[in-house]
Every structure is written in C-alpha cells, then in structure tokens.
Amino acid sequence: xxxxxxxxxxxxxxxxxxxxxxxxxxxxxxxxxxxxxxxxxxxxxxxxxxxxxxxxxxxxxxxxxxxxxxxxxxxxxxxxxxxxxxxxxxxxxxxxxxxxxxxxxxxxxxxxxxxxxxxxxxxxxxxxxxxxxxxxxxxxxxxxxxxxxxxxxxxxxxxxxxxxxxxxxxxxxxxxxxxxxxxxxxxxxxxxxxxxxxxxxxxxxxxxxxxxxxxxxxxxxxxxxxxxxxxxxxxxxxx
Numbered sequence: 001x002x003x004x005x006x007x008x009x010x011x012x013x014x015x016x017x018x019x020x021x022x023x024x025x026x027x028x029x030x031x032x033x034x035x036x037x038x039x040x041x042x043x044x045x046x047x048x049x050x051x052x053x054x055x056x057x058x059x060x061x062x063x064x065x066x067x068x069x070x071x072x073x074x075x076x077x078x079x080x081x082x083x084x085x086x087x088x089x090x091x092x093x094x095x096x097x098x099x100x101x102x103x104x105x106x107x108x109x110x111x112x113x114x115x116x117x118x119x120x121x122x123x124x125x126x127x128x129x130x131x132x133x134x135x136x137x138x139x140x141x142x143x144x145x146x147x148x149x150x151x152x153x154x155x156x157x158x159x160x161x162x163x164x165x166x167x168x169x170x171x172x173x174x175x176x177x178x179x180x181x182x183x184x185x186x187x188x189x190x191x192x193x194x195x196x197x198x199x200x201x202x203x204x205x206x207x208x209x210x211x212x213x214x215x216x217x218x219x220x221x222x223x224x225x226x227x228x229x230x231x232x233x234x235x236x237x238x239x
Contacts, residue, residue, distance in 0.1 A: 001188075001189050002138060003114070003189065004135040004136040004140075004150070004151050004154050005135050005151065006183065007146065007147070007149075008121070008147045008148065008182050009185075009186055010147035010182075011145055012082055012147070014125075014145040016078040017078060017079070017169070018125055018126060018144075019078070020076040020077070020078050021125050021126065023076065024045055024072055024095065027072060028054075029045050030056075030057045032096075037104055037107045038104050040102075041098060041099035041103070041160075042096070042098050042099075042104050044057040044094045044096045044097065044170075045057075045094065045097075046092075046093075047069065047072055047073040047079060047093040047094055047095065048093040049068070049070055050067060051066070051068060052071075053070070054070050062111070062118050067091055079169065082123065082169065083171060086171070087178040088173045088174055088176045089173065089174040091172040091173065091174065092172045093171045093172075094170050095167055095169060095170075096167070096168050096170045097167045098160045098165065098166045099165050100160055100164055101161070103157070103158060103160065104157055104158040105157055108152065108153060108155050109152035112151075112152035113151040113153045114175060115190060118172060118174055119172070119173050119175060120149070120152050120170060120171070120172050121147055121171045121172075122142055122147070122148045122149075122150060122168045123145070123146070123147050123169040123171070124142045124144045124168050124169075125144060125169055126165065127142065127166045127167075127168075128162035128163075129141070129162070130160070130161040131161065131162055131166050132158065132159045132161060133156070135150055135151065135155075135156045136151070137200075142168070154200065155201060196232070197229060197233075210229065211229050214226035
C-alpha cells in the first residue's frame with residue numbers, strides 16, 4: 001500500500017470522454033507555466049478556472065467560489081457531467097496534454113494531497129502502455145476511463161514514449177465526507193516515509209551541492225539548514 005497514488009472506485013465512459021476531447025482539440029491549448037520541467041510538449045486547456053477565464057491554467061488559489069466553468073466545459077456535455085457528478089467542491093478542472101515523445105521532468109506541486117484537504121484526481125482520456133508515470137519513484141499506469149488520486153506533494157515525472165498524445169482530465173477537489181469515504185472504503189492509508197536527509201529531493205548524489213548552495217545564500221535560516229544537512233551527511237558517512 002502506498003499513499004503516492006490511489007485508484008478510486010469511479011469509472012467513466014472512455015468513448016464519450018474521447019468524443020468531447022476531439023471537439024476541443026482545435027482550441028488554443030496553453031503551454032504549462034512550469035517551463036523548467038518540459039520542452040514545450042506539455043500544455044493544458046482550462047475547463048474550470050478563476051472567473052471562468054480561458055486564458056489561464058494556473059491554480060493560484062484553492063477557494064472553490066473563485067472558480068467557474070469555462071466555455072470549453074459548457075460546450076462539452078460529458079466532461080461537464082463528469083465534473084458536476086463529483087459530490088464535493090471542485091476547484092479547478094483542466095485537460096492536460098503531453099505530446100508524443102515528450103516528457104515532464106521530476107517536480108513537486110505542494111499542498112495537493114489528501115491529508116492537506118485538497119486532492120488532485122486524474123481521469124485518463126487518451127493514453128498508451130508506453131507512457132511511464134513515476135510518483136515518488138514508484139511506477140504506475142492510469143488506464144483510460146479510470147479515476148486516480150496522485151499525491152502531488154511527492155516528486156513525480158512522466159515520459160510519453162508512445163506515438164500518441166497523452167491527455168488526462170485533471171481535477172482539484174476539496175476533501176469532504178463523500179470523498180473521504182471513497183478513500184477509506186477502498187483501503188487508503190497514509191504511508192509514513194522517513195527520508196535520509198529530510199526531503200525526497202536531497203540524496204547522496206546531490207547533498208554536497210545543496211549544502212554549497214545554501215551556504216552561498218548567506219542567510220541565518222539557510223546556514224542553519226546547511227549545518228543540519230552537514231551533520232546528517234557526516235553521520236551517514238562516518239564509517
């Protein structure tokens with residue numbers, strides 16, 4: 001059992017999802033704002049956004065009252081049915097596309113996990129067996145029409161080694177009793193993970209570089225963290 005991802009007992013009609021997707025492909029898809037983790041092959045179409053704007057895919061806040069359906073969702077009968085059918089407050093909803101042969105490099109999205117009260121759900125619309133998804137270094141495959149939770153606080157990355165574009169419906173939701181029941185009744189449990197240096201992003205391979213970068217910041221907090229990491233590194237290498 002892992003808390004990096006969890007399959008929920010919800011399934012959706014793959015053909016109807018793909019029919020709605022086909023109608024939306026000609027619209028202006030927006031390159032993902034996190035340019036450091038992709039080379040232009042990752043883009044999105046907003047279905048629910050702040051004030052219903054079609055030119056923004058950023059999840060800038062988690063207040064559901066700020067979010068409205070965009071015209072793209074209003075034009076998509078089945079996608080609208082899927083989103084509105086969730087018995088919880090929906091923040092944002094986006095179609096996320098990763099082009100064939102492209103990748104999303106390892107990164108994290110903070111404050112998006114079940115324990116924090118806001119979950120990110122993935123409903124694959126178009127995918128392939130050659131799409132590799134790693135969440136906290138654990139491989140998982142999400143199939144079309146399924147509904148999966150991913151703990152976006154963990155490092156995650158995707159490689160699309162196929163010849164088709166991968167498209168997911170990605171929905172951010174506020175945890176309530178209904179959603180909590182879906183998790184608990186399907187065996188979800190929090191996994192307590194202790195990292196060697198306190199973070200999954202700090203490893204034996206890069207810790208000295210991290211310490212050096214912290215020292216360069218010349219700030220009390222950074223120096224204290226550098227000293228703590230140095231002590232941990234020395235402890236693990238004293239033999």
